[in-house]
Amino acid sequence: MHTGLKITAFAAGLAATFGTAYGVGQGVGPVGEDPAPARHESHPEASPQPEGGGAVPGGLQLSEGGYTLDLRTPTVTARDRSDLRFVIRDGDGRAVTAFQREHDKELHLIVASRDLTTYRHLHPTRATDDTWTTPVDLPRAGGYRVFADFTPAGQGARNLTLGADLAASGPYAPRPLPAPKDTAEVDGYRVRLDGELRPGASNELKLTVSRDGRPVTDLQPYLGAYGHLVALRSGDLAYLHVHPNGEPGDGNTEPGPGVSFTASAPSGGTYRLFLDFKHDGEVRTAAFTVRAGQAAPEPEAPHEQEPAHGH
Template sequence: MNTGLKITAFAVALAATFGTAYGVGQGIDPVVADPSPRHEDEHPGPSPEPAEPDGGHAGHDTPAAGGLQVSDGGYTLDLKTPRVAAGQRSDLRFTVRDAAGRALTAYRREHDKELHLIVASRDLVTYRHLHPTRAADGTWSVPVDLPRAGGYRVFADFTPAAKGAANLTLGADLAASGPYRPQDLPAPKDRTTTDGYEVELAGTLNPGRAGELKLKVSRGGRPVTDLQPYLGAYGHLVALRSGDLAYLHVHPHGEPGDGSTRPGPDISFTATAPSAGSYRLFLDFKHEGQVRTAAFTVRAGGAAPATGTPQGHAGDGHGH
């Protein structure tokens, strides 16, 4: 392998410090390539107006993207484990601190959890949706095993319990040491497979305008009509922008037990892209007691995805 692609932990840490995006390309394949799966869901909080990939700015009517800042709304994500070794199980630890530097210990539960943690590689090939546990002193921890070396982004999605507090998504850089092999973003397609399930995507992601995204789950050519509730919904969708990994608001339609939302095969969401560009969508759904992840590359403000050819199985990770 070309030695230029071998990045040490020190080099990776430097890259994370200077905000280097490890060659996020033009396309990418579904997200789930290692044999250890599991995940959750999404909500970014207020953040400054994001920059467009080409250096411009999103319009004033577009939603703010989350996860671009380590501090927002008077709260800071204190990542106590900024480096791990690729391919080794590590304990990821972090704390959310308020403006006075105190550890936050009171959260509002949303989608059955006080906090949702997402870990994604800069090239958007490896993805984890994790369920950390909180100690009495406010320190969160969760085991993580990242299969590939390189730069990662950690997203903490939460709402403080304080009255009137807004939902926030804070982000911090994480480095995994070892030989680094960059991968391209898979090309956009309208279907993918994961663990024997086929998932089809319909709808468009629009810059500055809300749109519906509908995903249909089937297995063996038959629609799956008995999806199980997962974190209060039949599916959760996380959307990340290629390049800076901006984290988008994605809202599911309906919920189990509301009298109108069916347990599959269709799962619908409303989403708005803050800018044109490529995005990676990660759908978590639960069936027969196991959570699985399907991933898609989509382009907001661009050509529609190709049809007929699957993207492959869901990427390089889960972690429910």
């Protein structure tokens, strides 16, 4: 992972990236088990065509740079604890055995619902056969996207974010995306977002944490930083993963209340931002809806949102 944005250009091909489970649209109905896709064969996600010949945003591709995300558990049951299993394979179909450690982990796994109302930041373990496993408990049926964020070991290797579709079976009813606002409430904490997410231009986003009306000035390091930010584009779930400007122990970065990021959106549109921060020994996630290219919205009364889990 890098400080700043690891995603640079707008990609067309939204239809190719939508999960079959989400394809039920705005209706209500059951989501059943879909057969697992054939492995190591061509996949519509593997070659979307970006506009203007630019790079494809992270998370839209099943395969990239000679590596493939082989999701061995393409279907789970909503509200049941399941083991999510996957393998990262190289161009010869062999399991990748060596990864660079970044922010204390070899690989970071994100699971998000297609309507962006459920978010999990997970840290799976790798077995001796190089299969990754993590428990997951998804609250609602529907389509989800799994993102594997990693850097293979080796000189000159670059960071990759590969994505695959996941279905949670059960009665399904989509939720609307929460309205844009510049504050989020989670477990008694209030997080304020200042700054704009701009398409094609880097800009500072500052998130300020308070509790009971007082600034939190003793945030704890989590995976080597005072905060982690993931942004997903509504519609195709193009993936942005940024890290703070500064890190604990660098002599300049304070442990709150503000955490600063530099980010750029690959296109205009609506995005969902998820901030992970640690305080009093527990990791919490604050979520925001923003529209790229528009100023931060005026403050409004907090509304209930589903708490994030799985750290």
